[in-house]
Amino acid sequence: MSTFRIEEADRPHVIRLAILWVILSVIGVIAVLQIQIPPGDETVQGADQTRTLSLMTAMATPVFIGVVMMIIYSAIYFRRKGRELVDGPPMLGNAPVQVVWITVSTIMVLFLAFVGITELATNSSAQTVPGQSSGTAAAGGSEMQVQVIAQQWYFTYRYADYSGVETTHLYLPVDRPVELHVTSLDIIHSFWAYQLGVKADANPGVDNVFHVTPQKLGSFQVRCAELCGIWHGEMADSQGQVVSQSDFDSWIAQQQQDYAAIQKVVPSYAPFYFPLPLTKGS
Amino acid sequence: MVTAEVSERRLAIPNNPITGVLLAIPAYFFGVWLGNLFGLIDDQNTGVILGYVFATAAFLIGVGFLNYPLERLFGWSVSPITEPDENRGLGRFFRLSLDHKVIGMQYLVTILIMLLFGGIGAMAIRTSLLSPNSAITPPGQYIMLIGLHAVMMIFITSAVIVGPFGNYLVPLMIGARRMAFPRLEALSFWVVPPAAVILAAAAFWGGFPTGWTGYPPLSEQAGQGMDSYIVGFALIAIALVSSGVNMLATIITLRAPGMTWTRLPIFVWGIFTTSILGLLAAPVLAAALVQLTLDRTVQTSFFLASNGGSNYLWQNLFWFFGHPEVYIFILPAFGIIMEIVPHFARKPLWGYRTGVVGLFGVALLSWFVWQHHLFVSGIAPVLRPFYMLSTELISIPTGIIFLVTLGTLWRARVWFTVPMLFCMGFLFNFLIGGISGVYLSDVPTDVTLHGSYFSMAHFHYTIMGGEIFALMAACYYWLPKMTGKMLSPTIGRLHFWWMFIAFNSTFFPLFIIGLLNMPRRVSAYDPGLQGLNTWVTVSAYFLFGSMILFAGNLIYSLFFVSRKAVANPWHARSLEWQVPTPVPARNFDRVPLIVAGPYDYGVPNARPVADFGGRVGATGGG
Amino acid sequence: MAVRTHAGAALPEAELALDARVVSVGVWLFLSADLFFFAGWWFSYFYLRALNNNNAWIVDGLTRPNKAFGLVVLLLFILSAVTYWATTRVAVRSALFGLLAPVSLVLGVAACLFQGYGMWHLGFGLTQGGYPSVFAGSTVSWLIQIVFAVVWLATVVAQVGPAGDTRRRPHAAASFGWILLFLAAIGIINYFLLYLVA
Numbered sequence A: 001m002s003t004f005r006i007e008e009a010d011r012p013h014v015i016r017l018a019i020l021w022v023i024l025s026v027i028g029v030i031a032v033l034q035i036q037i038p039p040g041d042e043t044v045q046g047a048d049q050t051r052t053l054s055l056m057t058a059m060a061t062p063v064f065i066g067v068v069m070m071i072i073y074s075a076i077y078f079r080r081k082g083r084e085l086v087d088g089p090p091m092l093g094n095a096p097v098q099v100v101w102i103t104v105s106t107i108m109v110l111f112l113a114f115v116g117i118t119e120l121a122t123n124s125s126a127q128t129v130p131g132q133s134s135g136t137a138a139a140g141g142s143e144m145q146v147q148v149i150a151q152q153w154y155f156t157y158r159y160a161d162y163s164g165v166e167t168t169h170l171y172l173p174v175d176r177p178v179e180l181h182v183t184s185l186d187i188i189h190s191f192w193a194y195q196l197g198v199k200a201d202a203n204p205g206v207d208n209v210f211h212v213t214p215q216k217l218g219s220f221q222v223r224c225a226e227l228c229g230i231w232h233g234e235m236a237d238s239q240g241q242v243v244s245q246s247d248f249d250s251w252i253a254q255q256q257q258d259y260a261a262i263q264k265v266v267p268s269y270a271p272f273y274f275p276l277p278l279t280k281g282s
Numbered sequence B: 001m002v003t004a005e006v007s008e009r010r011l012a013i014p015n016n017p018i019t020g021v022l023l024a025i026p027a028y029f030f031g032v033w034l035g036n037l038f039g040l041i042d043d044q045n046t047g048v049i050l051g052y053v054f055a056t057a058a059f060l061i062g063v064g065f066l067n068y069p070l071e072r073l074f075g076w077s078v079s080p081i082t083e084p085d086e087n088r089g090l091g092r093f094f095r096l097s098l099d100h101k102v103i104g105m106q107y108l109v110t111i112l113i114m115l116l117f118g119g120i121g122a123m124a125i126r127t128s129l130l131s132p133n134s135a136i137t138p139p140g141q142y143i144m145l146i147g148l149h150a151v152m153m154i155f156i157t158s159a160v161i162v163g164p165f166g167n168y169l170v171p172l173m174i175g176a177r178r179m180a181f182p183r184l185e186a187l188s189f190w191v192v193p194p195a196a197v198i199l200a201a202a203a204f205w206g207g208f209p210t211g212w213t214g215y216p217p218l219s220e221q222a223g224q225g226m227d228s229y230i231v232g233f234a235l236i237a238i239a240l241v242s243s244g245v246n247m248l249a250t251i252i253t254l255r256a257p258g259m260t261w262t263r264l265p266i267f268v269w270g271i272f273t274t275s276i277l278g279l280l281a282a283p284v285l286a287a288a289l290v291q292l293t294l295d296r297t298v299q300t301s302f303f304l305a306s307n308g309g310s311n312y313l314w315q316n317l318f319w320f321f322g323h324p325e326v327y328i329f330i331l332p333a334f335g336i337i338m339e340i341v342p343h344f345a346r347k348p349l350w351g352y353r354t355g356v357v358g359l360f361g362v363a364l365l366s367w368f369v370w371q372h373h374l375f376v377s378g379i380a381p382v383l384r385p386f387y388m389l390s391t392e393l394i395s396i397p398t399g400i401i402f403l404v405t406l407g408t409l410w411r412a413r414v415w416f417t418v419p420m421l422f423c424m425g426f427l428f429n430f431l432i433g434g435i436s437g438v439y440l441s442d443v444p445t446d447v448t449l450h451g452s453y454f455s456m457a458h459f460h461y462t463i464m465g466g467e468i469f470a471l472m473a474a475c476y477y478w479l480p481k482m483t484g485k486m487l488s489p490t491i492g493r494l495h496f497w498w499m500f501i502a503f504n505s506t507f508f509p510l511f512i513i514g515l516l517n518m519p520r521r522v523s524a525y526d527p528g529l530q531g532l533n534t535w536v537t538v539s540a541y542f543l544f545g546s547m548i549l550f551a552g553n554l555i556y557s558l559f560f561v562s563r564k565a566v567a568n569p570w571h572a573r574s575l576e577w578q579v580p581t582p583v584p585a586r587n588f589d590r591v592p593l594i595v596a597g598p599y600d601y602g603v604p605n606a607r608p609v610a611d612f613g614g615r616v617g618a619t620g621g622g
Numbered sequence C: 001m002a003v004r005t006h007a008g009a010a011l012p013e014a015e016l017a018l019d020a021r022v023v024s025v026g027v028w029l030f031l032s033a034d035l036f037f038f039a040g041w042w043f044s045y046f047y048l049r050a051l052n053n054n055n056a057w058i059v060d061g062l063t064r065p066n067k068a069f070g071l072v073v074l075l076l077f078i079l080s081a082v083t084y085w086a087t088t089r090v091a092v093r094s095a096l097f098g099l100l101a102p103v104s105l106v107l108g109v110a111a112c113l114f115q116g117y118g119m120w121h122l123g124f125g126l127t128q129g130g131y132p133s134v135f136a137g138s139t140v141s142w143l144i145q146i147v148f149a150v151v152w153l154a155t156v157v158a159q160v161g162p163a164g165d166t167r168r169r170p171h172a173a174a175s176f177g178w179i180l181l182f183l184a185a186i187g188i189i190n191y192f193l194l195y196l197v198a
Helices: A011-033 A044-077 A095-122 A230-234 A245-265 B017-038 B045-063 B067-073 B090-094 B100-128 B139-159 B162-174 B182-190 B192-205 B225-253 B266-297 B311-345 B352-368 B370-374 B381-393 B395-409 B418-441 B443-449 B453-483 B489-515 B527-561 C013-051 C067-090 C095-120 C130-158 C170-197
Strands: A144-151 A154-159 A165-167 A171-173 A178-184 A189-193 A198-202 A208-212 A218-224 A236-243 B005-010 C002-007
Touching: A011 A044, A044 A095, A044 A208, A044 B395, A044 B418, A044 B443, A095 B381, A095 B395, A095 B443, A144 A171, A144 A189, A144 A198, A165 A245, A171 A245, A178 A189, A178 A198, A198 A208, A198 B443, A230 B139, A236 A245, B017 B045, B045 B182, B045 B192, B045 B225, B045 B266, B067 C130, B090 B100, B100 B139, B100 B162, B100 B182, B100 B192, B100 B453, B100 B527, B139 B162, B139 B192, B139 B225, B139 B311, B139 B453, B162 B182, B162 B225, B162 B266, B162 B311, B162 B453, B182 B192, B182 B225, B192 B225, B225 B266, B225 C013, B266 B311, B266 B352, B266 C013, B266 C130, B311 B352, B311 B370, B311 B395, B311 B418, B311 B453, B311 C013, B352 B381, B352 B395, B370 B381, B381 B395, B381 B418, B381 B443, B395 B418, B418 B443, B418 B453, B418 B489, B443 B489, B453 B489, B453 B527, B489 B527, C013 C130, C013 C170, C067 C095, C067 C130, C067 C170, C095 C130, C130 C170
Parallel strands: A144 A178, A171 A236
Antiparallel strands: A144 A154, A154 A165, A178 A208, A189 A198, A189 A218, A218 A236, B005 C002
8 A cells, every 4th residue: 555645636625625525524513413313311311312312413413414525526526527437537537535434434334233233231321131130220129110001002011119009190209219120911012102201112921120210300201112912003192201309209109009990890901911010029 | 169959849838927827716716726626725825825826836937937947857958048039029028037127128118117006005104194093095005005005116116126227227238248147036026926916916905914024913813915924925935046156256256358357337235235135034034934824824923922933033034134135225326326427427436435335335234224213122132232322333334335426527527417316315315314223223212103104204214215216327328228218307307206206295194293293104194294294295296196196207208209319428437338239149249348437437548448349258058 | 738849959069068167056056045944944943942930941751753754754854865966966867777777756846745744743732832833833944845856856867868957957957956955954953953952
């Protein structure tokens, strides 16, 4: 490989493009960083996702601008001028340029993978194998256990720490880590609590564990994100709430009372459970 | 060469599609009867599946696929495939033909018709989404529509470039006088119409509720429409394998003398890599489909967790096929872009070897990424960093495709024809598609984007904005050779701009809709998103209009104006443009001797690509 | 029965050599595809066996398939495949081939019939968990493929006559031997997994 040198004929194009690219990229990056990207900061996990999305958009912008600029520039400056067909300069390739391109794309990719893996390793949005605990969950087993039970076409929630009370809406106390055990009674569903930054497939016979830590009061929506039959589109609930601990306590007490009354008359929400309903310490 | 007249006996039934259909109808009912005899009558799945299988077999027999095995079995003299099909009439397009050019045209017309139906399905879906609840179409019909649209489009896009253009052009590009296995090649076409019809038949059973992924247990709970999915997909798997064997064997063994691997047109490399993927991925799908069939008919429990199975088994097998499958779509499109750009840039392909390495890199890495579809499914969470890394690594060889194309354009003398416009459109669309793919490959962001309209927009950008734009480029570029008529460039330009703007206006907002909490495949959504959805629907109508314009251009240019194409209207160097138009029955009088590469534009003292008067070679006798 | 004529029975030498290469490459490509098909089954086997969901991979009291019967079927097919493959190594045009190819055909037909009988009398219900599912599925897949292979073998035997295709294109008949050998190898692996390890 000879020393890297820009050919005389290339120089005006390279300079023009480089200046244009730097200016547009700076403007572009500043612009995209203004965008408020969902899912927002209602939970630690959601905030992480928002931050990663912003980072990716900021990294993608110069790439996007660079390539689009090249396409448009070629269309304008490298267009055939006269009417007759003329051949361009016979350039067969340029090893340094290829090496630089591949190196830069490799570095970007490895950086993104590094960011992603770090988040997986350190952050509680990490999904874990049942029985193992993730980063923040290790803090003395203080996580609240909630089993999310999906069936055609609604979700129910079983609070293992509160004598296994089963409810139709999800309420979570703020600032308390929650361990969600997602499962299904019939076919595959996906529990998507958008503002919480949680999406977990509900598979029959599988305990899919996700962690979430709400950090702000507010409401959230729950939707099914895996095609599950004709009422898939209606399998949604907009009454999820992140509430303060005292509100949560009174709400759950009310639920336990209602549940006890119901249980005398009707059986539980499903005829049988596989895996078995989560109870404390299981 | 000995030319003795040999008498040959064959079955005395007329071989054509009409016979095929006439045989298929009783065969279907026989299959249903037989299945109900042995299977569980109450769900009829055994009967319906056997009916479809028997009907397809009968159709193929009627078309003429049994002749060769029977000739062999009865010890008769077998007809050699080396005999050129001298029939130049229109009738050859409606019969079993072993001429790769006829098969290419059959494929093109069939696929374009299927594309129309898939597109109508898309319009119905978008119309339904004008309303945020299920007011326009009931939810049952809505999921039927998305299933039919999805699977029809998957059938189409698996074959839309390899089928018409691969079959037609590969022998011409490598200097061969025939394909290696013309019967397999014909089979890879003739199973596609039955697959499309069987898929459409699902509508009579109320469709199937699973989309194209067919996840059990939903697909085991589903009605008889699901059987269409199984048999249709199995037929496409057969098409992929037979076409893969044929293409690879052709490219490996039948290259003309002098056609070294480094002189191979890059489009042929695209076909080569995609054929490897099709050849090896489709059998895995076939195994999964057999399991689904057994679960649905004889009540085995491959996918039932409560009885020793696992629905993850399907997800693993399906995506092990499914991810290479999406590169089956895009690799030939990469080939087309890198093939067309040098001819209009009037420059050699910049970094040819790097481009080939890029194609192989994508093909190789595509085997190691399938679990990125399953990041939130709960399968082996510890493996997620690996699949995240492997998925992100794919953007390196994909980036090489951009590097090669942009390098070719650098300081070129671009001749802005309609195919060139579509190539530029491809670059723009696929850039967005590729970057959005990186968003989905990262686990933390995938948790929020997975299964939302964001991923739906992503794969429409890569498949429609990528592969279909490349298809359009290929149509405008190669149809003059294939049909002998030029397509109107004026309508072509209008078509491009219309389609490009309508496409981006349709699919870009879907990224935003996906980020704003709209899952895929829902008939009811947050009313707050109705404004954006209405915008998308209206744009989709315009997009459909652009496709109608393309169909109009085809009809107008081929049948009404008839501007005859010269043999080489683009003044291209490559081999396929050096043969006369229409292409003779055996492509070349003699096997050409290849003496130069196809892209040597502006190279001082470049030789023409081939010596046609050369030696008699051994590709296809006669 | 219609009669039509065409030109040319004998192929030129160069054409024959090319044909040999085309068929050989085609066979290897097909085998690689088929390997992935069976790899899908092996994956299913190990996956379901390892998961053992609901402890229903093999339920208590399941009647196992008869090992001796499976072995007989397998040996018949191995003999068929090896006989055919070995004689093609010697020479397809030899008298030995004319003698042994029909033997191989008979062995192959016997293997198909025995296996078909075996599938009809499994001894366990297909609804009885993971192992019966995988056993039935992968054996049926293998059975269908050996039936097709044996039918093709019959066409090879039918064409051994002086003007027959086997005589004219011996390399194609020889390449076909690899498919038989491959299916025999699949049979051995399947026997090991399904009957011995389970």
